[in-house]
Amino acid sequence: MKDESQFENQTSELPIQTRDGEFVAYYSRKGLCGLDFPDREVQQERKGNGAEITSEIQRWHEVTTRALENALAGRLVKELPPLDLSCGTDFQQRVWRVLKSIAGGKTLSYGEVADEIGARKAVRAVGRACGANPIPVLIPCHRVLASNQKIGGFSGGLDWKRKLLAREGVLLLE
């Protein structure tokens, strides 16, 4: 599944104040590797372990902060920091790559995502992979709906999913 060296496993965490509360970003040596919603229990394994906050990470964090502000406002995200998705399996990373390609205001169904990665029938597995997305909002798993524009699920809570989609102008059925 994963095979990270101790070195790569080091992560630092930095807060991001937004109008929706304080998010927390996690960085590995390779890039942004996690993002938590406000008021969320910090997962043990992803929690920053006191790694040094390098100037490189500070630069990434500025990019992340801008990206998050834009995303939360439903605006176009122009730039993302490097992402470290090495915590995911091959399958999950393929799914997340598709999610990144969904433009703001657009949506795909779980089935369409499965199609994109050439695993048409792995629909439910795609749902699981979405739920395992370590960087919600910036990797827009909220833009994946069930068929017929129904909302589907969201690990961060359906309220967030509805809010994010509404700000992008996506109409839901329900």
Place this chain on the structure above:
DNA sequence: TAAGTGCGTCGTT
């Protein structure tokens, strides 16, 4: 139509 049931399918635990 709308709402409910059953089941295939497959990555993950």
Place this chain on the structure above:
DNA sequence: AACGACGCACTTA
């Protein structure tokens, strides 16, 4: 071996 952030076919009312 069991469980989903699904999707479809197929009842019912």
